[in-house]
Amino acid sequence: MSDPTLDLFGDAPPGDGGEARRDGGRRPPPPRSEPEARSLPAPRVWTVRQVNRAVRLQLEQTLPQLWVGGEMANFRRQRSGHCYFTLKDDAAQLRCVMFRREAVRLPADPEEGMTLKVFGGLTLYEARGVYQLVVAKVEAESEGGMWKLAFDRLASRLDAEGLTDPGRKRPLPAFPNRVGIVSSPTSAALKDVIAVVGRRAPWVRLLVRSTRVQGQGAGAEIAAAISSLASRDVDVVIVARGGGSIEDLWGFNEEPVARAVAASPVPVVSGVGHETDVTICDLVADLRAATPSAAAEAVAPDRKAVAGVLQGLGRRLGKGLAAQARSRRWRLDQAGDMLVRRGRRRLAVSRARLDAAGARMSDTVRRRIRHESGRLAEVAAAMDALSPLSTLARGYALPLDGEGRLLRGVRDFTPGRDFGLRVVDGNVPCEVTGPALGAPLPDAGAVAFESGSTRHGS
Amino acid sequence: MEAERGLDATLKRIEAIVAALDSDSLGLDEALALFEEGVGHLRRAQEFLAMAELRVEELIGREGEEVREFREPGQGDRDAGDDS
Numbered sequence: 001m002s003d004p005t006l007d008l009f010g011d012a013p014p015g016d017g018g019e020a021r022r023d024g025g026r027r028p029p030p031p032r033s034e035p036e037a038r039s040l041p042a043p044r045v046w047t048v049r050q051v052n053r054a055v056r057l058q059l060e061q062t063l064p065q066l067w068v069g070g071e072m073a074n075f076r077r078q079r080s081g082h083c084y085f086t087l088k089d090d091a092a093q094l095r096c097v098m099f100r101r102e103a104v105r106l107p108a109d110p111e112e113g114m115t116l117k118v119f120g121g122l123t124l125y126e127a128r129g130v131y132q133l134v135v136a137k138v139e140a141e142s143e144g145g146m147w148k149l150a151f152d153r154l155a156s157r158l159d160a161e162g163l164t165d166p167g168r169k170r171p172l173p174a175f176p177n178r179v180g181i182v183s184s185p186t187s188a189a190l191k192d193v194i195a196v197v198g199r200r201a202p203w204v205r206l207l208v209r210s211t212r213v214q215g216q217g218a219g220a221e222i223a224a225a226i227s228s229l230a231s232r233d234v235d236v237v238i239v240a241r242g243g244g245s246i247e248d249l250w251g252f253n254e255e256p257v258a259r260a261v262a263a264s265p266v267p268v269v270s271g272v273g274h275e276t277d278v279t280i281c282d283l284v285a286d287l288r289a290a291t292p293s294a295a296a297e298a299v300a301p302d303r304k305a306v307a308g309v310l311q312g313l314g315r316r317l318g319k320g321l322a323a324q325a326r327s328r329r330w331r332l333d334q335a336g337d338m339l340v341r342r343g344r345r346r347l348a349v350s351r352a353r354l355d356a357a358g359a360r361m362s363d364t365v366r367r368r369i370r371h372e373s374g375r376l377a378e379v380a381a382a383m384d385a386l387s388p389l390s391t392l393a394r395g396y397a398l399p400l401d402g403e404g405r406l407l408r409g410v411r412d413f414t415p416g417r418d419f420g421l422r423v424v425d426g427n428v429p430c431e432v433t434g435p436a437l438g439a440p441l442p443d444a445g446a447v448a449f450e451s452g453s454t455r456h457g458s
Numbered sequence: 459m460e461a462e463r464g465l466d467a468t469l470k471r472i473e474a475i476v477a478a479l480d481s482d483s484l485g486l487d488e489a490l491a492l493f494e495e496g497v498g499h500l501r502r503a504q505e506f507l508a509m510a511e512l513r514v515e516e517l518i519g520r521e522g523e524e525v526r527e528f529r530e531p532g533q534g535d536r537d538a539g540d541d542s
Contacts, residue, residue, distance in 0.1 A: 177464035185516075185531050194514055203465060203510030208528050209517040228522030235466075303507055306465070310503055313472045317496045320479025324489040327482065 049126065056124035059131060065121045068094065068133060069141070072114045077103065085110070087118060087133070095132040096120070102136050104216070107250060108150030115141040147246045151253050154280055163262045164283045170267040172287060172299060173235045175306065178205045179299055180229035180237040180266075182222060185210040189240040189271070189292035196296035204300055207234055212251075213241045219254025222281075226260040226268065236267050236299050239281055240292035243274035252279035261285055271295025392424040399430070410436040465503060472499050 046054075070087035077083045081100030086093050096118060098106070110116055120135040139145045158164050179197065183190040190208065197204055211225040212218045222239070229237050239261070241252065251257065252272045261268045261284040270285035271292040282288040289295035392398070399407040400420050407419055413436040421428040475496040479489060516528040 173466060175464070175466040175469060177466060180517075185528075194512070198512035202512040203506060204512070206512065206514045206528070207517055207525065208514060209522060225522075228517060232517060232522065232525075306507060307504070309469065310500055310507075313469070313476060314497070314500050316476040317472070317479065317493055317500070320476055321489060321493040324479060324484060324486065328486055 048129070052124055052126040052129050055131070056126055059122045059124050063122050065119065065136070067117055067119050069115070069117050070094065072110045072112060072116050075110055075112065077109060083109075087116065095130060096135050097132050098135040098138065106138060107147050107253070108153055110138060110140065110146065111149065114149075117141060147250065147253075151280065154253065154255055154258065155283060158258055158262075158280070158284060163258065168262075169286045172267050172269065175301055176201075176204060176235035176299060178207060178234045180232065180234035181206060181208045181240060182211055182225040182229060182237065183208065183240040183292075184213045187213070187240070187242060189242045192291075192293045193238055193240050193271070193296040196293050197300040200297065200302045201300035201306070202303070207232060214244065214248045214251055218251030220256050222251050223254075223256035223260035226257070226264060230260075230264040230266055230268075234266060236269060237264060238269045238271060238292070238295045238299055239285070240271045240295060241273065242292065243277060246277075249273050249277055249279055252281040254280070257281050258284045269295045269299055392422070395424075397428075398422040410438045465506065468499050468503050472496050472503075475499075 068087060070089050073086040073088055073093075075083065075085040081103055083098040083103045083106070085096050085098075087096050088094070098120075117139045118133065118135045119137040119139075120133045122131060123134055124131040140149055142148070155164070162168065181190060181193055183193070185208065194206060197206060207229060209225040209229045211221045213222065226237060226239065239252070239257075241249070243249075246253075249272060252270075258280045261270070261281060267286035268284075269287045269289055270279065270282045271289040271294060272279050272281055273291075275290040278288075287295075287298055289298050398421070399413075400422055401407055401412075402418070402420075407413060413419075413432045415432050415435055417432045419430055419432070421430050475492045478484060478492055479496075484492070514528040515525050518524045518526060
């Protein structure tokens with residue numbers, strides 16, 4: 001390559017535009033193409049614009065894109081999204097611009113004084129006549145580079161807000177009913193989670209929310225997926241993605257993801273990357289699992305374990321009921337014993353009294369019975385003698401009025417009165433036909449005789 | 459029934475019953491009724507575990523407003539970069 005400086009600052013002025021020289025030609029066109037050059041042969045006067053354009057073209061066309069190492073200074077991110085900074089070493093400075101299209105890929109703003117390596121092409125900003133490096137990529141010299149810087153910065157901010165506080169971590173539900181999964185629909189991570197849950201806890205219902213898990217804007221999509229699942233009545237959310245480079249996993253290091261995890265009303269388990277990959281999502285999640293499979297294992301209780309829990313509960317139910325019965329039986333036994341003891345004591349006393357009383361009573365009664373039965377015999381004999389039946393049997397009759405009262409004397413036999421005559425074998429209806437005559441009883445024999453004359457039947 | 463209630467709720471109910479049975483304040487009828495209820499839950503939970511089959515659904519729509527049976531997209535519409 002010939003020295004461009006010689007051409008640039010030689011006699012020949014530049015052409016009327018860069019377009020004509022996109023062929024990579026290093027020589028300015030001949031001066032005779034310029035009208036004013038023709039009218040003013042000498043000295044050749046360049047416009048400022050011509051100079052700057054010529055220099056810009058020289059810069060852009062002669063120096064390939066290059067990596068430049070240096071120290072970061074005066075980093076400014078403008079509202080337009082373009083970033084400006086200066087790269088310097090102890091002796092020199094280089095102005096740098098990173099346009100929005102590239103700047104959005106910068107995970108974090110670099111820090112003042114950071115040692116950086118930037119990649120880009122040199123150009124000249126014609127309006128100001130300053131030359132600058134148009135930066136396409138920025139890498140930090142320190143380990144992990146800009147990613148680590150961004151990670152550390154967000155992590156410490158979340159720390160300060162308390163979002164990574166262990167006290168904030170919620171326990172996972174022991175027996176979830178519905179589990180949400182945020183993952184790429186075609187990913188091995190999702191297949192792993194489904195397989196593990198299906199093996200361990202097939203009664204669980206899985207609800208998948210598909211999302212991109214890498215690339216520009218993945219963070220916002222992951223965050224939205226977490227939020228939409230969290231509002232769908234799931235008991236726990238798994239965020240799953242397989243391993244990858246830090247750039248691949250970057251979506252999980254973005255602030256919207258951290259915010260969505262922190263805002264989730266149900267616990268979030270982060271199963272992102274491999275064991276060694278730690279993401280912001282891991283830090284804020286209620287549980288960080290090393291892999292997607294481990295996340296699924298943490299969430300899904302093993303069916304054998306559940307069967308064991310059920311068995312244990314069954315035993316405890318049985319024991320509980322047995323204890324209830326036992327405590328009741330004991331109380332019953334106690335009460336029964338007491339009753340029996342008391343009863344026996346009382347019974348013994350009573351029985352002694354009863355025995356004594358019985359003994360006394362039997363003597364009395366026996367004596368009494370003897371006495372009474374003697375009296376009974378006498379009474380019976382007397383009653384037999386007094387009974388009207390035996391008198392009637394001997395032929396006497398008893399005149400009785402309608403009410404069964406005995407008619408004893410003449411006065412009772414008023415003429416026309418009906419009465420009955422009770423004889424030994426029946427009743428004879430009678431009527432007094434005339435006035436009765438009063439007469440004293442002669443003697444028993446005379447009455448017997450007269451009665452004999454009125455006998456009926458027999 | 460266990461599916462609506464959820465295994466967690468069922469187990470919690472059984473645990474509550476066990477705790478009640480361990481207490482002294484129950485009438486015998488109550489204790490028996492609780493025991494029967496608990497055994498019923500246990501039996502149904504065991505059947506539930508034995509019969510369950512994994513259901514995978516998918517939340518779709520812009521706002522995630524719809525749920526359908528999950529189908530893995532064909533290899534053709536695999537998103538670039540979804541390699542994990």
